[in-house]
Amino acid sequence: xxxxxxxxxxxxxxxxxxxxxxxxxxxxxxxxxxxxxxxxxxxxxxxxxxxxxxxxxxxxxxxxxxxxxxxxxxxxxxxxxxxxxxxxxxxxxxxxxxxxxxxxxxxxxxxxxxxxxxxxxxxxxxxxxxxxxxxxxxxxxxxxxxxxxxxxxxxxxxxxxxxxxxxxxxxxxxxxxxxxxxxxxxxxxxxxxxxxxxxxxxxxxxxxxx
Numbered sequence: 239x240x241x242x243x244x245x246x247x248x249x250x251x252x253x254x255x256x257x258x259x260x261x262x263x264x265x266x267x268x269x270x271x272x273x274x275x276x277x278x279x280x281x282x283x284x285x286x287x288x289x290x291x292x293x294x295x296x297x298x299x300x301x302x303x304x305x306x307x308x309x310x311x312x313x314x315x316x317x318x319x320x321x322x323x324x325x326x327x328x329x330x331x332x333x334x335x336x337x338x339x340x341x342x343x344x345x346x347x348x349x350x351x352x353x354x355x356x357x358x359x360x361x362x363x364x365x366x367x368x369x370x371x372x373x374x375x376x377x378x379x380x381x382x383x384x385x386x387x388x389x390x391x392x393x394x395x396x397x398x399x400x401x402x403x404x405x406x407x408x409x410x411x412x413x414x415x416x417x418x419x420x421x422x423x424x425x426x427x428x429x430x431x432x433x434x435x436x437x438x439x440x441x442x443x444x445x446x447x448x
Contacts, residue, residue, distance in 0.1 A: 239267070239268040239269075239270055239424075240258075240261075240267060240268070240269050240270065240422055240423065240424050240438070241270045241272055241410075241414065241421075241422070241423040241424075242254075242258060242269055242270065242271055242272060242353070242420065242421070242422055242423075243272045243274055243407065243411045243414075243419050243420065243421040243422075243423070244271065244272065244273055244274065244356060244419055244420055245273075245274055245275070245276045245277070245419040245420075246273075246276065246319050246336065246339050246340060246343060246356070246359070246360065246363065247276035247277075247278065247318075247319045247320050247336065248276065248277075248419045248420065249296070249297075249300040249304075249364065250300070250303075250419070250420055250431060250432045251360070251419050251420040251432075252309070252360040252361075252363070252364050253300075253303055253304060253307060253309060253432040254420045254422075254432040254435055255353070255356060255357040255360060256307070256309065256357065257432075257435050258353060258435075259353060259354065259357055261439075261448075262353065265448045267442075267447070267448065269353050271347055271352035271353045271356065272407040272410065272411065273340060273343050273344050273347060273352065273356075273404055273407060274404060274407050274408045274411055274419060275336070275340060275404060275408065276319070276320055276336060277417070277418070277419075278320045278322060278329050279320075279333070279336065280408060280417070281417065282329050285322075285327040285328075285329065286327070287327075288327040289325065289326070289327060292327070293324045293327075297313055297314075301313060303432070303433075304364075309361075309364075310361060310364070310365035311364055311365055312364070312365045312366065312367065315363060315364060315369075316367050316368065317335060317368075317369075317370060318335075319335050319336045319339060319363060320333065320335075320336055321333055321334070321335075335370055338370075339359065339370075340404060341393050341397055341400045341401070341404075342355075342359075342375075342389060342390075342393060343355060343356060343359070344400040344403055344404055345389060345392055345393050345396065345400060346382070346389075348400075348403075349382075349384075351382055354382075355378070355382065358378045358381065359375075359378055362374050362378065372386060414426075414428050415428045416428050416430050418430050418431070420432055422434070422435070422438050424438060424441060424442060425441075425445065427441065429441075
């Protein structure tokens, strides 16, 4: 089993998803999908002294790696899942998107579709303008035979539980040894970043799990 810690704002979390899905579907490996809030929510102090050059460098690297992996990408992301000033790195107090998608993602995880839903929604976030419009969410959820109105009602009813589940994932993430995402944990060893996926696979092969 692999624990996969994932954030909907992390571009590198997006990049690892197709390979994780392929591993799950072709090797029958159990991927324990663990959603966490973005670091901008968990650790806003991490962005202190960051500026636009940090964001530009990150996006340049992300764009290069997405191209290498043949993954759809359309920058800049609009809207950004986190409202943040790229010049000062200041995080807005009002966050109209991230909690909605995280809680929807956790509800889908509870229904057994966490990884698959994350792949569908993340692809929209990183490649389609106005990804947050209902028409996009309806299209994604229809692939799981779920109505948008129904899942919103479920989220409203279960929101406190969903929040606690995400926070518990964050506690377990730190216990695993790292605060970053994507974070893959296998046999108490962690592999931080999408570029460590091949190292994870080699470790699993060494242990005879694939």
